[in-house]
Amino acid sequence: MKKPFSILIVGGGTAGWMAANLMAHKWGDRKVSITLLESDAIGTIGVGEGSTPYLKGFFKTLGIAESEWMPACNATYKCGIRFPHWSTVPGYESYYHPFFSPLDREIGQVFFNNASLRRSGLDAPANPTDFFHAPFLSSNAYAPLPEQPLPFELDYGYHFDAGLLGRFLRDRAKSAGVRHIVDTISSVERKGETIEAVTAEDTGRHPADFFVDCSGFRALLLGSAPGYQFRPFHETLFNNAAVTVQIPRDDHAPLLSETISEGLSSGWMWRIPLQNRTGCGYVYSDRFLSADGAESELRKTLALPDSAQVNHLRMKVGRVEEHWQGNCLGVGLSQGFIEPLEATALMLVQFTIEHFLEAFSPGRPEVDHASREKVFNQRINRLFDGVLDYVAGHYKLNSRDDTPYWRAAREEIVISDRLRALIDCWDKNSDVDHMLDQAGEELVYSRASWYSLLAGMGRFPKNLRRADTGLQQESEEVRRFCTGNLNRFRSHQAQLDQLSLARQEAEPA
Ligand SMILES: Cc1cc2nc3c(=O)[nH]c(=O)nc-3n(C[C@H](O)[C@H](O)[C@H](O)COP(=O)(O)OP(=O)(O)OC[C@H]3O[C@@H](n4cnc5c(N)ncnc54)[C@H](O)[C@@H]3O)c2cc1C
Structure with missing residues (x-):
């Protein structure tokens, strides 16, 4: 498929500048002209400051070192997410969703075994907080980076100042040749499915071959398409x-x-x-x-x-049916939003752009435009719906009874058949691993994440048989192992200071 010659990205939030950078990187031969138009009157959403480990790949693709961007964005490392006060089950009042690493392979197995034993009615310790390196590292203020190189990298995400990241990415995109216009769009000119141009208040008409809608919840371009369909998630996710x-x-x-x-x-x-x-x-x-x-x-x-x-x-929570429609791609809040509980929005942004660019890779079989769009949209929808299931799981599995909100979140929310089947399978002590294997990528989140959620919420039989002391001792050993490994890692602050120093040294005097 031929790539477009001129691209107009509408919106200069994180999504717009991520799109601009990835497109300029991929099509940086300058035969493609990329322009980003944003409004200073409207502004960006100004939140979105946590990521999943997927964002590491974004900076890697662009060849941007942590020492370059992290100090500029006041960024910190993220080993995972701690969830206090979601469950009232004794011993599970707080749990941790860790980012995993090969270092956890064996001790993770202890967690999986214990969770299975506990599901079968044995009082085995199974709070994920006690079985992975991430919670030990993060609560002791370590960075997920070893002092001495390991033969593998740990998975981790980031926290950052959204405004500073936007500016950093803007400067980067501009130096890669992206044209930047500040103006407010007043109308979208369409011929059926095709957008011909947008008109802005001061700078007038802007035609392009292809448009990227990064206009946030307004969905300025996607929303103007004939047959535009938005699927709200309000029956599943109440927060708005x-x-x-x-x-x-x-x-x-x-x-x-x-x-x-x-x-x-x-x-x-x-x-x-x-x-x-x-x-x-x-x-x-x-x-x-x-x-x-x-x-x-x-x-x-x-x-x-x-x-x-x-x-x-x-918050407008839901997703569009068609992220790519005709000569327009929706990226960011314009294409949809699942509430920020697992900080997945920028992962969806990155995935959408990467898969769009992949559709133009040389050597891909020629298919007609409509089929390509359809396959693309199905893929993005699967990702959204997989994340939706995982986020919805938090509400469905909560055990709080103290307010109408938490009761409704558990009892009234509409969940997918797939999520219901998974919870049933877990509750009935059936073969949950088989089910997770079969669902494969459809569930988006890994076995370890699903176990962390289900076990972390304390979703186990109420009456448990006493377990032998060996299980307790084994989990003590895991704790000692993780604690003992801490001094192999760098302190979080020291690591950030080192990045700042490296940045200062790299800056021209
Ligand atoms: C409460 C909350 C918490 C969140 N937390 C996280 C998180 O932890 N992690 C995460 O990954 N994501 C999070 N998100 C999502 C994240 O904030 C967004 O995905 C991200 O900021 C990208 O937003 P955006 O660029 O799509 O839209 P915006 O930031 O809203 O940008 C929209 C752009 O469109 C432009 N625009 C709009 N209308 C016009 C017009 N008429 N003419 C010209 N330009 C126009 C604006 O000027 C602006 O530049 C959160 C979102 C919310 C609401």
Whole structure:
């Protein structure tokens, strides 16, 4: 398939600049002209500060070293996510969803075995927090980077300042030849499925061969398509609003390398530690809590001074049916959003752009445009729906009874047949591994992630038989092993300082 000659990206949020960079990198022979148009009157969403390990691949593709971008974006490392107050099961009031590494292979097996034994009714310790390196590293303020090289890399994600990352990526894209226009689009000119041009208030008409809609929840271009369909997820995910705040970093507290996603009365609150501040946000459902109520709960939970500035946001949760339609590709919030519980949005952004670019790789069998679009859209939808299942699982499996929100989140949400079957299989102590194997990539998340969620929430029989002390001893050994390995890793702060130093040294005097 022929690549387009001129591309107009509408929107300069993280999605727009990620698209600009990846496209310029792939088609950087300058035969393709890439322009990004954004509005300074409208602005970006200003959140989205945690990632999955997938983002590592983005920087690798572009050849951007951590020492180049992390200090510029006040970024920190992320070993996983801690989930306090989602479960009331004794011993499971908090659990950890770790990013895994080959270092966990054997001890992870102990966790899988114990979880299986506990499902069968034996009192085996099975909280994932105790079985992987990630929770030990992050709670002890280590970076997921060893002092001495290991024969493999650990999986990890990042935390970063979304505004600074946007600026960093903008400068990078511009130096790779992307043209940048600041103006506000007032109309979209279409001929049926094809977008001919957009018209902006000051700079007039902008025609292009291909358009990338990164205009955020507005979905300026995709939304103007004939037959535009948006599939809302509100029956599965109740949360539709957030209130956020940034608090200065406590210099005396250790810099943790984890996101904390803590259950509150009608939703949950993230804490994302950056080098200079902690970003926090309460994600809630306005069916159960007013904006004022959410703000006052956030203020109380964080003991905020009255002067602290908070920001209220609405979330449009769901996805489009067609991410690629005619000569337009939706990327970012315009294509859909699953609430931020597992920080997956930028992974979906990256995946969408990468697979779009792949469709133009030389040597791919020639198929007609409609079939290519269809296959592409099915693939992206599968990814969205797989993530949706995993996120929905958190709500379905919660065991809180203290507020109507948590009861409804467990009892009223509509989940997919696939998720229901998986939970049934787990509850009935059937062969969950076989089911996960069979589902393969459809479930998006790995066996270890599903086990962490199901076991971490304490989803086990209530009456357990006593286990022999060997199991307890074995988990103690795992704990000693992980703790003993800590000194093989770099302190989080020292690693970040080293990156800053490397950046300063690389900068021209
Ligand atoms: C509460 C919350 C928490 C989140 N947390 C995470 C997280 O932890 N991890 C994660 O990966 N993601 C997270 N996300 C999602 C993440 O913020 C977005 O995926 C990411 O910021 C990309 O947004 P975007 O670029 O699609 O849209 P935006 O940032 O909204 O950018 C839209 C762009 O479109 C432009 N635009 C709009 N209309 C016009 C117009 N008429 N003319 C010209 N330009 C226009 C604007 O100027 C702007 O540049 C979160 C989202 C929310 C709501």
